[in-house]
Amino acid sequence: MAEDTDRQREEAYLGLLAQHGRIAPAVARLYTPPGEDAADLEQEIRLQWWRSLAGFAGRAKASTWMYQVALHTALTFLRRRRRRLRPEPLEHAGNVADPFPHAGGREDRRRSALHGALARLEPGERALAYLWLEECSHEEIAAVSGISANAVGVRLHRIRKRLKEMLGTGEEER
Amino acid sequence: MNPQRDELQELWRKESTDMGVGAKGALPKGEAAGQAEASRLRRSVRRDGWLKIGALLFLGAALPLFAGRFSAAAWGVLGFSLLAVVLGIFQLAWSSSWRQESPALPLVASLAADLELWRRRRPALAVLLGATPALAWQVYQLAYLALNPGRSGRLVNLLFLTAGGPLLWLLASWRQWARLEAWLLQIEGALAAFDENAAANYLLARRRAGRRTALIAALLMILLLAGTLLYWLAK
Numbered sequence: 001m002a003e004d005t006d007r008q009r010e011e012a013y014l015g016l017l018a019q020h021g022r023i024a025p026a027v028a029r030l031y032t033p034p035g036e037d038a039a040d041l042e043q044e045i046r047l048q049w050w051r052s053l054a055g056f057a058g059r060a061k062a063s064t065w066m067y068q069v070a071l072h073t074a075l076t077f078l079r080r081r082r083r084r085l086r087p088e089p090l091e092h093a094g095n096v097a098d099p100f101p102h103a104g105g106r107e108d109r110r111r112s113a114l115h116g117a118l119a120r121l122e123p124g125e126r127a128l129a130y131l132w133l134e135e136c137s138h139e140e141i142a143a144v145s146g147i148s149a150n151a152v153g154v155r156l157h158r159i160r161k162r163l164k165e166m167l168g169t170g171e172e173e174r
Numbered sequence: 175m176n177p178q179r180d181e182l183q184e185l186w187r188k189e190s191t192d193m194g195v196g197a198k199g200a201l202p203k204g205e206a207a208g209q210a211e212a213s214r215l216r217r218s219v220r221r222d223g224w225l226k227i228g229a230l231l232f233l234g235a236a237l238p239l240f241a242g243r244f245s246a247a248a249w250g251v252l253g254f255s256l257l258a259v260v261l262g263i264f265q266l267a268w269s270s271s272w273r274q275e276s277p278a279l280p281l282v283a284s285l286a287a288d289l290e291l292w293r294r295r296r297p298a299l300a301v302l303l304g305a306t307p308a309l310a311w312q313v314y315q316l317a318y319l320a321l322n323p324g325r326s327g328r329l330v331n332l333l334f335l336t337a338g339g340p341l342l343w344l345l346a347s348w349r350q351w352a353r354l355e356a357w358l359l360q361i362e363g364a365l366a367a368f369d370e371n372a373a374a375n376y377l378l379a380r381r382r383a384g385r386r387t388a389l390i391a392a393l394l395m396i397l398l399l400a401g402t403l404l405y406w407l408a409k
Contacts, residue, residue, distance in 0.1 A: 072285070123363065
């Protein structure tokens with residue numbers, strides 16, 4: 001009986017991982033300080049999914065739940081790294097370098113600059129920006145973050161403006 | 175291409191596709207590789223608890239030295255060491271009872287719940303962690319006086335004994351308080367991105383933590399100077 005339950009849990013976990021597992025490396029990369037291996041945080045996110053699977057019970061959309069767990073785990077992970085990760089003020093953000101640089105052409109540099117710009121956002125803002133980049137609706141972002149859909153709209157407007165300013169500055173320099 | 179999609183979203187989507195960041199179909203194997211920061215704090219509290227319990231080893235080694243001269247100072251060594259052991263056992267039991275926080279809540283609710291939880295634990299944790307150096311100091315002072323009974327009348331030794339331990343406890347607890355505040359600031363910092371009021375509170379709390387750290391550093395410097403001065407006067 002217990003073995004059946006374990007197997008069901010395992011199958012449910014692997015099914016969710018197959019559908020939305022890409023969230024773990026993406027979030028780990030977003031929240032890992034430059035020069036450090038993102039594998040630890042990625043592993044921690046998978047572990048938290050596994051641990052809290054019993055509490056999921058399909059009450060929310062699977063992707064919403066997985067974003068919630070992944071982002072909460074990442075924000076928890078950051079607590080002791082505050083000083084190293086404190087973003088520079090916008091006016092100093094001219095040279096937007098990606099902590100994980102891409103080699104290659106113009107598009108690779110643009111991706112690199114996008115990661116650099118994301119790294120300069122406050123951790124909570126970065127979570128909202130990530131969900132927006134993942135093309136989540138305002139309602140889904142509201143469900144993940146716990147703020148209202150209207151507030152999501154206002155925050156995203158500001159965040160997008162900041163991202164574009166940072167990327168604009170970065171591109172001018174090239 | 176979705177005509178509604180923003181240029182940045184398009185860039186992000188292409189990268190996800192190119193990198194093939196997909197699922198690695200495996201169950202998490204153990205917890206050794208990835209360890210949450212909250213688990214690290216729990217481990218540090220447990221380590222500190224074991225350190226306090228380690229006073230038993232010290233007692234075992236020191237008791238033969240006190241044989242035949244059970245003065246008030248020797249009883250003090252015994253009392254403070256046993257107090258350290260009791261606090262260590264309490265610390266281990268308490269940290270074992272900390273529940274695993276649920277990450278499966280909306281971010282703001284999870285972070286606010288974390289914040290509340292650590293706020294409630296903070297005073298007791300600061301006092302418990304601050305007690306370790308103070309108890310070690312007190313035991314050392316008493317052991318010194320028990321083995322050198324002739325020196326218990328000196329003003330500097332009396333001051334170190336009566337004021338040193340409590341003061342060190344106070345200062346170490348204050349330092350731990352500031353250290354734990356840094357944790358709370360991190361949670362508040364994340365909350366600040368979601369809530370305008372939290373942003374203002376976060377700034378105030380950061381300034382407060384900075385002021386306290388500076389004050390602790392200044393107090394320690396004054397104590398160091400006072401200790402040096404007393405030493406020279408006693409000479």
